[in-house]
Amino acid sequence: MAPYESDDNTNEDLRTGRRKAARYVVPVAVLGVAAATIGLVPAFAGSGDPDLPDITAQQLIEKIAASDVQQLSGTVKISTDLGLPNLGGGMGGGGDDSGSSADPTSKLLELASGTHTLRVASDGEDKQKLSLLDKAAEYSVIHNGDEVWAYDSASNEAYHMKDSSGAAEKGTKGKADDVPATPGELAEEALKAADDTTSVTVDGTAQVAGRDAYKLLIKPKTSGSTVGAISIAVDSKTGLPLKFTLTPASGGAAVIDAGFTKVDFSKPAASTFDFSPPKGTKVTEGDEAKAEGPADRAQPKGGEDLGEEFQGLNVIGEGWSSIAQFDTGGEGMPSESSDAGDAGRFLDSLGDHVTGKFGSGTVFSTRLVNALITDDGKVYAGAVTKDALVKAANAAK
Incomplete structure (x- = not known):
């Protein structure tokens, strides 16, 4: 399918579509943390590009904006290459004196470098689960109603708090939302740049995790940016972003590569979101961690902001x-x-x-x-x- 260049006269429509696109992100944040990375694969996979009806860039943005996927499960990967050393050090560090090794605020920073395998599940705004897998260990964050649990199997530590922030009612926006983690969140940030300095085109089709998808290509028109191009694979039926790839202007491997490897849009079993800490688990309550955590100790002397x-x-x-x-x-x-x-x-x-x-x-x-x-x-x-x-x-x- 040939590319379709967006009409420069439709920039206002593009901006309107961007604003609407905020609704499509699957609400899988926990603890106010946007913790559901929905997958990453090294390249578009499939046995040939699917033959789909022609669509314009504007129509594809509107399709993203209209998407309202609430239920899904899948196996995913995340790969990030900023040229930095691995930030995680693997799971099972056993924590340190500054807090629980199961605290999602620091644990999920591991996704900022290297390649990781995850399992995700979502059933509406108040039931989500993200599991980060590492060899024989597993780290999970579970949001079920007003309960939030995080569990690190390697250290046998758990982190627990009540979700009293109304995250679901607020569209799962939390303090880590400025660090996009899901293909949907990454796509939303990219679409914010779809102004007069941006070329937005439909760049053919692909198959991602067995799903037919359109490819939306976003490229800077101006010089000086380190961003080469952003490619977003959009599910042709649901409008959900299935894959996000950011390549640098300098060439080489993608800086961020995000996409489903397996996905199922049926309702996950209710038991998926059940959790009780195993016997002998060290449990840290969220309020205690806030009072004693490293963030408080890092404040300047005198209490100034x-x-x-x-x-x-x-x-x-x-x-x-x-x-x-x-x-x-x-x-x-x-x-x-x-x-x-x-x-x-x-x-x-x-x-x-x-x-x-x-x-x-x-x-x-x-x-x-x-x-x-x-x-x-x-x-x-x-x-x-x-x-x-x-x-x-x-x-x-």
Whole structure:
């Protein structure tokens, strides 16, 4: 099927479709954490592209917006390659003195690097389950009504709290929603960028987990972004995003690759969402963890808000080339010539030293996001190239 370029005159319609698209995300967040990564596979799989009726980009966005999938189960994978070391260290670390090893807030950060296998299930807004599998161990988060449990089989620890936040009524929005985890959430974030700086096309069809799907292709029109393209496979029947792939402008493997490997849209068994901690399990109550957790200990002395450490957050530019700029209110990174000595040399080895009208600083890079920290404590960060950061810093002087 040939691509269909979106009409530039329909940008307002695209924006309307984006706003509506917020409704389609399957509500599988627990603890206010968007914890349901619905799968990732290394490439589109299938025995040939299905022959589906032609559809425009606008019609496909509207199909996503109209999707209302509430029940599903499946086996999934998540693969993320930012060029960073693995953040998880595997399951079964047994926790530490700072809290429970079963706390989802930190446990699910493992999904930010490497490849992981998961099982997911959802039955409406108040019943979800996510299980992260690792060899013989399993980590599960279960949301059933007003009960939320997380269990780490390797350490035999559980984390429990009451869901009194009304997450379901609020569309499962929680404190970790700014870190999209599901193909649906990732697609929603990508669609927010579908403005005049974006090319949105239908790029043929594919089969994902045995389902016929359209491929929506999103590409920046402007230069300077590290994003090459985003491909979203959309189920032709339900409108649910089945797969999300973000490739960098620099080429190579995908930075994020997300999609179902198996999916079933029938109602999961009620027992799927039942949980009682096994005998001998160490149980941590959520309120206790909040009172004693590392987040509280990390607050600056004197009780001031951590956000006050960053002065005047600004956004430079728009769309794909936007850059966040703020002032740390202090000095920049220690240099080799500073009193920091070895620390300065170590940090210099991790980044690239740059100079310009702004002075000098260090650029720290991943395969997607780059950050410039100037010697006088200013930070410029975004999914843009190193040259774009230096240009922004020069213009700000």
